[in-house]
Amino acid sequence: MSDEIGGHTIPSNASSLGGTSLASRPAIHLREEPAVYANINPSIDVRLLHTTYLLLTERSVSKVAVLLGLTQPSVSASLKKAREVFADPLLVRSGQKLVLTERGEEVMVSVGLILEGLKNTLNRTSQFDPGAVQSRMRVAAVNCFGAFLIPPLAASIRQKAPGISVDFFAPSEKMDLIDELGAGRVDLVIGNWPAPQQSLKSTTLLHCDIACVVQRSNPLARAGRLTLHTYLDADHVSPTPGSSAFYSPIDGRLSQLGMKRRIAMSVPEYALIPAILAETDLVFTTARPYAEYIIENAPANQLRLIEAPREFDQMNLYLLWHERAHASGANQWLRGVVRSVARRFDQTLHAMPAKAELLAAY
Structure with missing residues (x-):
């Protein structure tokens, strides 16, 4: 039996039935x-x-x-x-x-x-068997790590639980993910906010440095690392509008510092950003692995990586879920799959420092 009653997951963490006639008692x-x-x-x-x-x-x-x-x-x-x-x-x-x-x-x-x-x-007497379950789950991916995590997640889910359908999606600007999780319309969120929401259950999946990417002819391309002052003077491209600092690890961090960058252009998806960078003077700020990824996949010598201001520290990737789904067998299983995939990626990420140094100097 799935974790839903009448198509909706019901909040968890109930210790008893409050003595009602709902349960059969001696x-x-x-x-x-x-x-x-x-x-x-x-x-x-x-x-x-x-x-x-x-x-x-x-x-x-x-x-x-x-x-x-x-x-x-x-x-x-x-x-x-x-x-x-x-x-x-x-x-x-x-x-x-x-x-x-x-x-x-x-x-x-x-x-x-x-x-x-x-x-x-x-x-309670039945153990969750992912291979025997027929259900659908929704996972919001609010970050650039989808290119690295979703393909291996898809492979693992299809191998271990072919009956579980998973909808990965990027939430809209107006979507309240806390409400969506609380209502059971979203099961998990993979996010890279400056800090996880205290009202939600969470675990840190991985952490990495932040870097900037510019077109090779951009004067900033000659800088080894941007100062915060230079960074704020530049025009930026972002996958989230300036009004959505809540979802952005970059604008969220700047907000903590009492500052705001100038987003000259926002786009609906990450895939558009490399082509925009190649034709404009805009700066793109992202997790270092994704910065390296788009540079590697761009035409030779087209883009450059620059170190982000030191004030940004590192970017953390979080997995978040609601208390109501904490004891759900399906939710527990999917959380384990996400953590396993993220752990493997994190190990690969930190086992290759030479590659990052090479791209920074490239």
């Missing part, structure tokens, strides 16, 4: 601890909690009706009953959309934990 516990169950509404069942959770996460009666294969009146009736049970509107209209009440936010978290606890209790 009769002696009911007699020994009557006070625990005394105030539980007997009309609450798993179907109502599941529907309520989806309504609070999706905030759309019509969408939940489609997800569950029910009619909208049926889902509306469940919402009405949930409002009675929890003595709160839970969802209220704000313009053209529905928003959660404060009580609704509390109920969403609590119900999610209950459902996850129930799911874990039911599945």
